[in-house]
Every structure is written in structure tokens, then in C-alpha cells.
Amino acid sequence: MSNKTRDYGHLRVTLTSNYGWNYDDTGSRVSRSVMMWTPVAQGNMRPLGSVAIGSGFYELGGKRASLLVGNSSQSSSAVASPVGWRWLWNTKGGKGKHDSTVWRPIAPSGYVALGDVVKYHWDEPDKNSIWCLRADLVGNGTFASSDIWNDRGSGGSYDISCWAVLPRDVGTSGSELIPTSADTFRFSGTYSQPDISLAQVPVLRLPKAFQRFTSSLPQVTPSTIPSEGDIFSEMEQCRATLPFTTFFDPTSRQVLDNLGDPFCTVIKSIAWDVQGVWVNNSGASYDRTQTIKYGVSREKREEMVNSVGVEITAEAGIKAVSYSVSLNYQFTYSTSSSFTEYSEKQVEEKLSIPAHEAVVLFTKHLWVTGQRADGSQLSRIEVVANDDVHFGGCKLN
Numbered sequence: 001m002s003n004k005t006r007d008y009g010h011l012r013v014t015l016t017s018n019y020g021w022n023y024d025d026t027g028s029r030v031s032r033s034v035m036m037w038t039p040v041a042q043g044n045m046r047p048l049g050s051v052a053i054g055s056g057f058y059e060l061g062g063k064r065a066s067l068l069v070g071n072s073s074q075s076s077s078a079v080a081s082p083v084g085w086r087w088l089w090n091t092k093g094g095k096g097k098h099d100s101t102v103w104r105p106i107a108p109s110g111y112v113a114l115g116d117v118v119k120y121h122w123d124e125p126d127k128n129s130i131w132c133l134r135a136d137l138v139g140n141g142t143f144a145s146s147d148i149w150n151d152r153g154s155g156g157s158y159d160i161s162c163w164a165v166l167p168r169d170v171g172t173s174g175s176e177l178i179p180t181s182a183d184t185f186r187f188s189g190t191y192s193q194p195d196i197s198l199a200q201v202p203v204l205r206l207p208k209a210f211q212r213f214t215s216s217l218p219q220v221t222p223s224t225i226p227s228e229g230d231i232f233s234e235m236e237q238c239r240a241t242l243p244f245t246t247f248f249d250p251t252s253r254q255v256l257d258n259l260g261d262p263f264c265t266v267i268k269s270i271a272w273d274v275q276g277v278w279v280n281n282s283g284a285s286y287d288r289t290q291t292i293k294y295g296v297s298r299e300k301r302e303e304m305v306n307s308v309g310v311e312i313t314a315e316a317g318i319k320a321v322s323y324s325v326s327l328n329y330q331f332t333y334s335t336s337s338s339f340t341e342y343s344e345k346q347v348e349e350k351l352s353i354p355a356h357e358a359v360v361l362f363t364k365h366l367w368v369t370g371q372r373a374d375g376s377q378l379s380r381i382e383v384v385a386n387d388d389v390h391f392g393g394c395k396l397n
Contacts, residue, residue, distance in 0.1 A: 002042050004261040004373070006241065009205035010075035011137050013180075014045055015065040015243055015255070015262040022050060022118035023091075023100035024057050025151075033057060034149035034162065036100070036118040038129060039183075045070040046079070046131045048202070049105075049115015049184035052162045054148040065250045065259060066183040067243065069131055069202060079131035080111045085124045088116065088187045089160045102160070102187050107132040114138065114200050115165065115184025133202060139179045141201040142168045143186070143193050150191050161188045167201050167323040172316055174329030177203035180246055181323060210238045210333050213270045217362060220394045225358050226274045231365065234271035240330045241265040246320045247309025247370075254309065254378075261373035266310055266318070268331055273365030273384070280353040281396060287352050290361055292384060295344035300381045307379035308370030314343035318368070341366065341385040349389060359393040 005014040019037035037060045039047035045068035053060065071078045082105035090101040099121050105113035111132040119125045143163045150161035163186050167179035179201045188194040215233035220226070244264050248254040255262070276290045296312050304310045309321045317328040317339040328339075353359050364385040370378035 001260070003259050004263075005045065005070075006243075006263050007072035007074070010072050010078040010134070011202065011204065012045065012070045012072040012078075013202075013204065013243060014042065014068050015245060015259055016040060016042055016068050017062050017065050017256060017259055019051065019060045019064075019066075021060075022120050023098055025098075025149075025154075026057060027097040028151070028154050030151055030154045032149055035060070038117065039066040039068060041129070042068055043070075046129065047115075048130055048133065048182040049113075050118040051183050052118075052148045052164070052185040054162075062256065063251060065245055065255045065262065067181065067202070067245070069133065078134050078137060080108050080134070081127045082106050082113060082130065082132055083108050083127075085117075089158050089189065090122060092157050104187070105130060105132060110135055112138045112200055114182050114202065116187045137203060138200050139177060139203040140168050141165050141179065141199040143196070143199050147188075147191070147193075148185060152191065159189055159191065161191045162186070163188060163193055165199050165201060167325060168199075169324060170326055172326055172328060174326035174331075176205060176207055176329060178206050178242060178246070178325060178327075179203050179323070180243060180325075181250075183245075183250060204242065206240055206242070206330055208238075208330055210330070211235065212333055213237065213364065215272065217390050217392050218272055220358060220360050220392045222358070222394060222396055225279060225394070226277060226360060228274050228277050230274040232272040232274075234269060237268045237270055238331050239265055239267040240327050242320065244309075245322060246325060247322055249322060258372055263373045264309070264378070265371050265373070266308065266327065267367075267369045267371065268318075269367040269369070271365050272362050274360060275363050275384075275389075276361040277358070278351075278353045279358045279396070280355055283355050285352055285354045287350065290349045290351065291346060292349055292363065292389070293344075293346050294384045296342045296381065296383055297344055303379055304368065304370070304381055310368070310370060312342050312368060312381075314339050317342070341388075342383060351391070356396045357393055358396060359391060362390045362392055364388040
């Protein structure tokens with residue numbers, strides 16, 4: 001059964017854990033091992049290049065997830081097949097058991113090839129094995145700090161090192177265009193990184209749809225005095241739905257167990273929360289102190305990282321963990337570099353309760369929820385927004 005897809009503007013995406021083997025360096029006498037696979041297409045959804053794995057030899061199927069892309073219902077031009085191939089490297093002269101060749105796709109005008117492709121033996125790959133992306137659907141990436149593999153000591157006629165292409169940090173403010181990993185690599189004919197211009201990744205268009213919280217403070221009357229913990233005017237402010245690999249490592253169970261519908265949604269909600277209620281039926285006023293814990297505790301932060309793949313801090317706001325991609329563009333009303341609502345602290349609020357009156361202490365309460373595509377929760381944390389305290393109440397007679 002096909003994995004479900006999701007459209008981001010003109011681009012349709014999904015994840016797969018099905019791969020076709022291309023090469024491994026069994027018998028090469030190189031100190032480090034490598035295997036290379038190409039994700040298998042799902043209908044008109046294709047990969048953007050081959051995958052290089054620099055650890056051992058094993059069947060990759062079911063143990064990793066990689067991106068597939070295609071045209072969305074809005075477009076017939078988001079993707080295009082390569083028009084040809086440029087030879088980069090082969091195993092001739094080496095001592096390994098298998099022969100293989102690395103090729104670079106040649107993209108048609110207006111399109112970009114995002115990954116190199118490996119083919120068993122010497123033939124060119126099929127032009128229908130991968131897609132190239134339209135240039136406006138591509139963003140700048142970066143290379144991992146060290147290579148996946150190189151052939152030092154192989155005795156081969158040509159040198160090779162392979163470098164993983166990763167999304168680049170978009171900054172604290174975030175962006176409408178979310179960079180995501182295509183799980184591709186780039187060839188270098190030396191043991192140094194390739195030219196940085198070759199590090200490019202798909203971008204997923206996720207417009208801002210943030211809703212401001214404008215609900216008035218709840219009215220309190222003698223017959224409607226709330227209880228501590230009551231919630232009023234709860235609303236969803238924003239959400240972001242992205243492939244699971246945006247949040248978790250592509251080999252993790254969180255990704256592999258959800259491939260049938262491989263998208264995770266993070267939701268931010270807000271409401272008025274009753275932090276304290278005092279009813280004074282006496283003829284004299286009295287004073288009280290209420291302790292309020294604001295922000296996100298270390299334990300809650302760790303829970304969100306482990307369960308949802310989202311990190312929440314006062315310094316960086318909300319970001320997806322896998323490639324440290326900021327979601328602040330989607331999760332704030334306006335551009336901001338300060339996220340004090342998530343800063344952890346404890347405050348003592350002092351208040352006076354007048355005679356024959358009820359006083360209610362309200363705060364703005366936030367929830368950040370991670371859920372699977374079927375709506376089942378991964379985790380949910382609650383946050384009291386910092387320094388956003390409001391008093392309501394009424395006379396009792």
C-alpha cells in the first residue's frame with residue numbers, strides 16, 4: 001500500500017523505506033565501509049538522488065526513511081527528469097567485489113539536480129529514476145562536517161569522498177520556506193568537501209496562518225465564579241505539519257513506525273486559565289499570596305524533544321530538532337527574536353481580597369501539542385505565559 005502524501009504549494013512529498021541496492025565496498029580493503037542505495041519510486045513520486053550509508057553492510061529497506069517528491073494537484077511543472085548524466089567516478093582499479101559508477105544528473109533549464117546517483121556496473125542510470133526540482137523549490141544547504149566515506153587505501157584509479165547534504169539554519173525568525181532533507185549526497189574527486197554551491201535542499205512552503213488571541217477577560221458574576229484550573233476561550237493559534245524526518249532521525253522508530261502517513265503536526269493553542277479564586281464573604285479585607293510557575297521547565301523541554309522532536313527555549317523559540325529548523329515564522333504573529341513566554345521562572349503574586357468580593361487570578365495559558373496524522377498525540381506540554389497576569393472578579397452583593 002502506498003504511503004500517504006502531502007502537498008506544499010506546487011510540491012507533493014512523502015517518505016519511503018524501500019530502496020534498490022547500487023553498491024557496497026565489500027573486499028575493497030578500505031578502512032571504512034560504505035553502501036549506496038536509491039529510494040524506490042512510488043508511482044510518480046521519485047527520489048532526488050541516491051543515499052550513501054557509511055556504516056556496515058545490511059539490508060536498508062525498513063531501516064531508514066527517505067524523501068520522495070512529485071507534482072502537487074496545483075502544478076505539472078514542479079519536477080522534471082534529468083536530460084542527461086555526467087560521469088563522476090567508478091570502481092575501476094579497485095580491489096572490491098562490486099563494480100559501480102557515480103553519476104551527476106544534468107537538470108533541464110530552470111531546474112536543479114539535488115543529489116548524485118549511483119548505478120551498479122558502468123551503465124548510465126535511467127532518466128526516470130529521479131526528479132530534478134524547479135529552482136524556486138530549492139534552498140541553500142550545507143555539508144556535514146565530515147564525509148560519509150572515502151576510498152583512501154583502495155588502490156582505485158580515481159579518488160572519491162561522499163558528503164551528506166543537510167538543510168541550512170534559516171535563523172531564529174524562521175521562514176515560510178522550510179528546508180528539508182532529501183537524504184542525498186554529493187561526490188568529491190578529492191578528500192575535501194565539494195563546492196558549497198552543490199549543497200542544495202528542497203524547501204516546503206508553509207505560510208503563516210497565526211491567529212491572535214483577542215478574547216476578552218472572562219466576566220465573573222456571583223453566579224459564575226469559576227474554580228481554579230478552569231479554562232476559557234481556548235483556541236488554536238497555529239500549526240505546522242511536516243514530514244517526520246524534519247523532527248526525528250530518519251532511522252528512528254518515531255519515523256519508521258509512522259510511514260503509512262509520515263507527517264507530524266505541531267500545534268500551539270491558547271486560553272484564559274484560572275490560577276486562583278478567593279471569595280471573601282466577611283466584612284473585612286484580607287491579603288493573599290499566590291505562587292505562579294511560568295514558562296517551560298527543563299523536564300517539559302526534554303519531553304518535547306524526545307516525544308515530538310521539537311525544542312522550545314526562550315532563546316530560540318520553537319524549532320524542529322532533526323536539522324535545527326526554526327518554526328518561529330509559523331508560530332508567532334510578527335517577527336521576533338525574543339521568546340520570553342517560554343522562559344522558566346517562579347513569581348509570588350500578592351493580592352488583596354476586598355470585603356464581600358470575589359477575586360479571580362487569570363493567566364494566558366499555552367499548549368504545544370505534537371500529534372500524528374491520525375490525530376493521536378505524541379506529547380502535550382502546558383505553558384503559563386510569562387508576566388501575563390490579569391485580575392477579574394465581582395462584588396458578592
